[in-house]
Amino acid sequence: MGLGKNSGLYEKRQPVFPKAVDGRFRRFKWLVMVAALTIYYVTPWLRWDRGAYAPNQAVLVDLAHRRFFFGPIEIWPHEFYYVAGLLIMAGVGLFMVTSIVGRAWCGYACPQTVWTDLFQHIERFVDGDRNAQLKLAKAPWGPAKAARRLTKWSLFLLVSVLTGGAWIFYFADAPTLAREFLAGDAPYVAYATVALLTTTTFVFGGFMREQVCIYMCPWPRIQTAMMDERTLIVTYKDWRGEPRGRGRRPATLDDLGASPEKLGDCIDCNQCVAVCPTGIDIREGPQIGCITCALCIDACDQVMTKIGKPRGLIDYATLEDCAAEKAGRAPRRLSKVLSHPRTLIYFAVWGGVGAAMLFSVGDRARLTISAQHQRNPSFVQLSDGHVRNGYTVKLRNMEGRPRAIEVSVAGLPGAVLWTDGGSRAQATDRLTATVPADSLAKLPIFVVAPLVDEGSESFEFRARALTKDHPETAAVRAEFEGPEEQ
Amino acid sequence: MADNKSIDQATGTETVGHEWDGIQELNTPLPRWWLWTFYASIVWAIAYTVAFPAWPLVSRATAGVLHWSSRGQLDQELAADAARKAPLLKAIAATPIEQLPGKPQLWQAAVEGGHAAFRNNCTQCHGTGAAGSKGYPNLNDDDWLWGGDLKAIQYTIANGVRNPDHPQTRTSQMPSFGRDGLLQPNEISDVVAYVRTISHQQPANAEARRGAAIFAANCAACHGATGTGNRAVGAPNLTDSIWLYGGDEASLTNTVTNAHYGVMPRWEAKLGPTQVKMLAAYVYSLGGGERAPVQIAGAPPKR
Numbered sequence: 001m002g003l004g005k006n007s008g009l010y011e012k013r014q015p016v017f018p019k020a021v022d023g024r025f026r027r028f029k030w031l032v033m034v035a036a037l038t039i040y041y042v043t044p045w046l047r048w049d050r051g052a053y054a055p056n057q058a059v060l061v062d063l064a065h066r067r068f069f070f071g072p073i074e075i076w077p078h079e080f081y082y083v084a085g086l087l088i089m090a091g092v093g094l095f096m097v098t099s100i101v102g103r104a105w106c107g108y109a110c111p112q113t114v115w116t117d118l119f120q121h122i123e124r125f126v127d128g129d130r131n132a133q134l135k136l137a138k139a140p141w142g143p144a145k146a147a148r149r150l151t152k153w154s155l156f157l158l159v160s161v162l163t164g165g166a167w168i169f170y171f172a173d174a175p176t177l178a179r180e181f182l183a184g185d186a187p188y189v190a191y192a193t194v195a196l197l198t199t200t201t202f203v204f205g206g207f208m209r210e211q212v213c214i215y216m217c218p219w220p221r222i223q224t225a226m227m228d229e230r231t232l233i234v235t236y237k238d239w240r241g242e243p244r245g246r247g248r249r250p251a252t253l254d255d256l257g258a259s260p261e262k263l264g265d266c267i268d269c270n271q272c273v274a275v276c277p278t279g280i281d282i283r284e285g286p287q288i289g290c291i292t293c294a295l296c297i298d299a300c301d302q303v304m305t306k307i308g309k310p311r312g313l314i315d316y317a318t319l320e321d322c323a324a325e326k327a328g329r330a331p332r333r334l335s336k337v338l339s340h341p342r343t344l345i346y347f348a349v350w351g352g353v354g355a356a357m358l359f360s361v362g363d364r365a366r367l368t369i370s371a372q373h374q375r376n377p378s379f380v381q382l383s384d385g386h387v388r389n390g391y392t393v394k395l396r397n398m399e400g401r402p403r404a405i406e407v408s409v410a411g412l413p414g415a416v417l418w419t420d421g422g423s424r425a426q427a428t429d430r431l432t433a434t435v436p437a438d439s440l441a442k443l444p445i446f447v448v449a450p451l452v453d454e455g456s457e458s459f460e461f462r463a464r465a466l467t468k469d470h471p472e473t474a475a476v477r478a479e480f481e482g483p484e485e486q
Numbered sequence: 487m488a489d490n491k492s493i494d495q496a497t498g499t500e501t502v503g504h505e506w507d508g509i510q511e512l513n514t515p516l517p518r519w520w521l522w523t524f525y526a527s528i529v530w531a532i533a534y535t536v537a538f539p540a541w542p543l544v545s546r547a548t549a550g551v552l553h554w555s556s557r558g559q560l561d562q563e564l565a566a567d568a569a570r571k572a573p574l575l576k577a578i579a580a581t582p583i584e585q586l587p588g589k590p591q592l593w594q595a596a597v598e599g600g601h602a603a604f605r606n607n608c609t610q611c612h613g614t615g616a617a618g619s620k621g622y623p624n625l626n627d628d629d630w631l632w633g634g635d636l637k638a639i640q641y642t643i644a645n646g647v648r649n650p651d652h653p654q655t656r657t658s659q660m661p662s663f664g665r666d667g668l669l670q671p672n673e674i675s676d677v678v679a680y681v682r683t684i685s686h687q688q689p690a691n692a693e694a695r696r697g698a699a700i701f702a703a704n705c706a707a708c709h710g711a712t713g714t715g716n717r718a719v720g721a722p723n724l725t726d727s728i729w730l731y732g733g734d735e736a737s738l739t740n741t742v743t744n745a746h747y748g749v750m751p752r753w754e755a756k757l758g759p760t761q762v763k764m765l766a767a768y769v770y771s772l773g774g775g776e777r778a779p780v781q782i783a784g785a786p787p788k789r
Contacts, residue, residue, distance in 0.1 A: 010521040211517055376615025380626040380773065383726030385686075388626075390773060423777060424628065446773050 015137060016210060016279035018120060019130035019271070023298025032108040033117055041162070044169035048072070053437030054400040061171050067438070073361060074438070076398060085357045089350055096346035098226040100338065101316070102233040106219065107293035112212050115163065115205035116277065119156060126152040130274055156206040157198070164197030210278035213291055220288045229319035230340045234292045236283040236314050239326045241266030265309045272296035272314055282314055292316075366398040367405065369463040371445075371478040379481040382424075387451045387482045393419075393443045395463055397435035404466040406432045407445070412459035412480055415449040424448060432466070451482040575599075579760040583636045586767055593767065600768025603761050607753065616772055621731055621748055626772045629728040631720045632656050634776035638717075640766035644759070646752035647720075655752060658720035663704065664743025673700050678738045684713045684725050685733060 046058035048071055055062065060069040068075035068083065075082050097104050106113060126148055127133045139145055168190045169177060180186040181194075204212050213220065227233070244266040266283070273281045275296060280289040282296050300314040321331035374390030382388055397403050408430035409415045416427035427448060435441040457480045465472045492501050494512055501510040535541060538550040549555070574595050578586070586593050605614065611622045618624040623631065632642050642656055649655035663669040669677070680697030682688045702711065708721040715723035722730065730748070731741050754762050769775070 010518045011515040012518045208519070211519070215517055215520070374615075376613070377617030377624070377626055380617070380624065381727055382627055382774075383629045383723065383728050385727040388773065390626075423775070425777075 013208075013211060014279065016277065017130045017133040017137070018277045018279070018295070019274040019299075020124055021271075021275040021295050021299045021302070023295075023301060025294035025298050029108055029117065029293060029295070033114050036109060036111075036114050037118070041166050044166065044174040050074075051400045051437075053402070055173060057173055059170060060173075063171060074398070074400075076396070079364070082357060082361065085353055089353050089357075092346055092350040092353065095226045096343060096350055098223050099228070099231055099340070099343045099346055101292070102227055102231050103220070103223055103290070103292040106213065106223075106291035110291075112204060112209075112217070113277075113291060113293065115159075115201060116209045118159060119205045119209075120277065122155045122159070123152060126155065153206070156202055160198040160201035160205070161194070163201045164194040167197050168193050210289065213278060214289050226342075226346075228342065229323075230337060230342075232316045232318055232337065233286055234282060234290060234294055234297065234314065235317040235322060236266075236272075236285070237312070237317070237322065237325065238264075238283070240264060241283070241313050244268040265304065265313050267303070267307065269303055271299040271303055275299040365472070365474060367403070367463060367465050367472040367474045368396040368398070369407070369461055369474045369476050370394045370396075371461045371476050373479055373481070379483070381483060382448065385450070386448050387480075388446055388448045389480050391445045391447065391461070391478060393445045393461060395433065395435050395441045395443065397437065397439060397441070397465075399437065399470075401437045402434055404432055404434050405441075406430055406464045406466055407443070408462050408464075409447060410460045410462055410475075412447070412449050412457060415447055415459070415480075417445050417447045419443045419445045447480065449480060455484060456481045575760055578763060583640050583763050583766060586636070586763075596764040596767035597771045598768075599761070600764035600766070600771075603757060603765050604768055607757065608765070611750075616769065621746065623730055623748075624728070625769050626774055627728055628774040628776070629723065629726055630774075630776065631715075631717065631722055631730075633717050634770075634774060636766055636770050636775070639769050639775070640763060642750070643765050643769070644752065644754035644762045647750040648747055649749070649752040652752050652755075656720055658708075659747070660708070660721075660741075660745040662743065662745040665745075669700065669704065669742070673697075674739060674742050677701050677705065678735055678742060681713065681724050681738055682733070682735065685727070686725075687733060 043059050044057065047056050048058035048069070049056050050069070054074070055069060057069065058071055060067075062069065066077045073082075094105055123133065127136050136145060136148065165181070168181070168186075172190075177186060177190065181190060208216075241264040243262065243264050245263045245268070272283065273279070273296075275298070276282070277293060277295065278289045278291060280287060282290060294316065297312075297314050297316070301311040304311050304313055317325070317331065318337060324331055370393070372392040372394070374392070378389070380388045380390075393407060395405050395407070397405065407417070409417060416424075416429055417431060418424060418427040419431060419433075424446075427446075431445075433441055433443055458477055459480055460475050460477055463474045492503065492510075493499070494501050494510065497512060499512045499514060502513045504511050535548075536550065537552045537554075539547045539555055540550065541548040574592070578592055578596050578599075581589065581592060586596055604612075604616065608616070612618050612625055613622075616625040628634065630638070632638055632647075645652060645654040645656060647656045648658075661668055664671065664674055676693050676697035677700045678697070679688070679691065679693035680695075680701050683690045683694040683697075688694075701709075701713070705713075708719055709715055709724055710721070713724040715721045727733075729737070731737055731746055753765070757765070
């Protein structure tokens with residue numbers, strides 16, 4: 001990275017002009033990039049029919065109504081642990097992948113990498129490959145350079161706006177919001193979000209690039225904790241490459257003062273450095289700037305093929321493999337690499353959380369009842385000697401249709417209840433409330449009972465959904481307070 | 487520092503020139519954009535203190551060129567809130583109280599507004615939960631001295647009880663039978679026994695039987711022949727389980743001997759008719775409210 005070459009307190013960014021390269025990792029990177037961008041841009045436009053009372057967007061984070069919709073799964077705020085579970089899975093999954101292949105996330109799937117990659121392709125499309133870019137960067141400003149720069153930045157900006165624009169569609173009905181957005185009727189927070197994400201995409205992807213990875217991102221500092229000597233990392237096999245030869249022909253080697261037998265496979269062509277998106281030299285060993293995108297492997301393999309040497313001078317290898325290879329032994333098989341205890345533990349945690357969540361999603365209740373006892377006063381003595389307690393009973397109908405729900409009390413002899421401003425004259429032993437689709441109904445309920453004993457008694461509020469096709473019941477315990485014995 | 491550049495051999499990095507026990511610090515500078523971000527923050531901070539209230543002066547702070555203040559914003563928000571509520575309050579004022587329950591939106595607003603007014607004006611005597619205490623009626627229960635329908639509650643709150651400066655006020659006067667010598671102590675204990683009998687607190691005995699005659703002669707005029715009370719004069723029902731001043735022997739003896747004169751202010755003078763109406767709605771909604779003689783259209787929803 002050449003951090004030491006500057007004498008000031010602060011260092012100017014050294015621009016990086018990565019060269020285009022082709023190879024198996026480059027093609028894989030294309031694949032991941034297309035998949036990631038497709039998922040990101042297309043997901044909010046997928047539809048999912050949930051019936052008349054719920055939105056029909058497949059993935060929707062409905063902050064206004066505090067509902068998350070993921071296809072057939074609907075998450076209520078009190079079920080936020082599913083989201084927490086997903087985050088834990090994402091985290092542990094990242095640890096697991098890191099323990100197997102190091103910074104694969106950084107190299108292929110991180111948004112910073114994906115958009116930087118996209119922007120670099122645009123850059124090559126406008127300015128040409130590395131050499132042309134270098135030349136253009138050194139060239140004085142003139143109409144031609146200005147035109148190219150303007151074209152490039154406009155394309156950057158276009159991508160940035162589309163990127164920022166796509167994000168908001170996850171939070172509202174996409175077609176509606178798109179129309180409102182273009183008409184200028186969207187909520188200001190939509191415009192603010194688009195503006196913010198456009199700015200960050202434009203600046204981070206277009207200009208800061210590797211600076212984000214090296215200086216701003218905490219991940220490279222943390223990731224080493226998940227890696228050990230059995231983790232695949234991008235490695236330059238110095239025992240094979242060194243000492244470096246400058247040319248391909250043995251004739252020139254004498255001039256360098258080295259005998260052909262002693263000379264390593266590396267011909268110091270610098271292709272690995274030229275293609276690196278963060279501008280590092282992998283031959284200096286593992287370092288914070290390396291995002292393990294493996295483009296240097298592609299570049300080096302090409303060169304090795306050309307000069308008739310075996311591929312893999314730069315390769316994904318574990319430190320154990322390196323030691324084995326240096327000593328002349330064969331590297332371990334991939335299955336052996338994967339059966340690493342650390343990786344298996346990560347997988348067990350990841351799979352455990354996933355299995356628990358799947359089970360829980362399949363098993364969760366769509367009708368719940370809760371009862372909050374009125375505390376002040378905790379009971380009311382009525383003129384006929386009966387005692388009245390007040391409760392706020394909450395019925396949660398988590399199905400996408402309105403349901404008639406019957407509330408009754410059990411375990412309190414002679415108890416009657418009423419609600420909704422009715423009077424005691426209308427009290428019954430059960431009452432029915434229609435709870436709208438996908439919502440919570442709060443019922444102020446009065447329970448009157450002849451008090452058998454002094455003090456408090458425990459009883460149960462029961463809720464029963466009166467739907468024929470899917471009857472569901474729920475119950476909650478509540479306390480019935482009465483006067484203490486004098 | 488710039489004078490004696492020394493390069494660390496192992497890393498090829500320049501050192502800053504410090505040395506401590508042979509340990510030298512490498513100079514690995516931050517990127518330049520970091521510096522510019524820092525400068526931009528300083529500029530932002532200066533602009534911010536110019537635009538918003540910031541610098542403390544002797545008696546107040548600088549106003550800021552945008553003339554924004556949190557107090558001013560609060561005033562604006564309160565004014566906006568008052569404007570938002572105005573039509574609702576107007577509608578409540580224009581609607582007779584017995585029709586309020588038929589209009590769910592107005593009813594809900596009235597109950598909530600009444601709750602707020604209650605917290606400010608009534609909790610001192612009736613408690614935050616309106617449960618009252620000895621001498622201060624519990625407004626949750628179903629026993630009403632002056633009537634528990636909406637209009638009666640509204641009238642009581644508006645005009646108060648035994649409020650000396652207004653002729654419309656609720657007034658009842660129980661004689662101090664003991665203090666004024668109207669009844670002898672043994673007669674008082676007889677009548678107390680009778681009252682405790684009709685309220686099912688103790689079985690009838692000789693004392694109570696003697697008390698029945700005394701009750702008929704002295705108390706029945708207000709409390710009724712059977713002791714069920716009379717709301718027209720605010721005479722409590724003596725046969726139920728609810729006692730404002732206590733139903734045990736000592737409390738009843740004290741009540742008959744000295745009589746009690748609970749007082750409530752005339753709230754309309756202070757709060758105005760609309761707030762009183764809302765207060766009545768709130769009190770009615772506590773669960774003990776009685777059906778008004780006028781038939782109400784629709785069940786009144788609560789909250």
